Amino acid sequence: MSGKLAVAAIWCMVAALSLKFVSAWGSLPDRVAVHFGMSMQPNGWSSKSWLAVIALAAVIGQAALGTWLVLRLGTLGSFFPWTQVLTSAVLVCAFWQVITYNANKTPFHAFWVFGPMVVLFASLAVFFGDLMLRMSKR
DSSP, rough: OHHHHHHHHHHHHHHHHHHHHHHGGSSSSSSSEEOOOTTTTTTEEEEEHHHHHHHHHHHHHHHHHHHHHHHGGGOOOTHHHHHHHHHHHHHHHHHHHHHHHHHHOOOOOTTHHHHHHHHHHHHHHHHHHHHHHHHHTT
């Protein structure tokens, strides 16, 4: 994945989550579930305003960091931009599920969080393995 495509994908996910918040804002209760236990039942609560601040700060912060890393370190390998996109995807998917759970009263689907996490960790293993191989050849 090219660095420019990765950066565009990261910021598109930020925009999508922002639109999700805007469209769901009226459906969110004042007190929202923000943390879920192993049984995917809520066990932590917050105000919807605080959820928005934390979620948007996290995804925008990661997008800014990911953009900087891709533009500065993207030459480390073809997997590096991909790992930044996956990191953004994990965050966006997690917050998306929290919004959907609270706005629509639908179950929290852990697959949409853990699926991207598994792919991210596999990509990181490949990235670091590739990086170690290249460094050992020097």
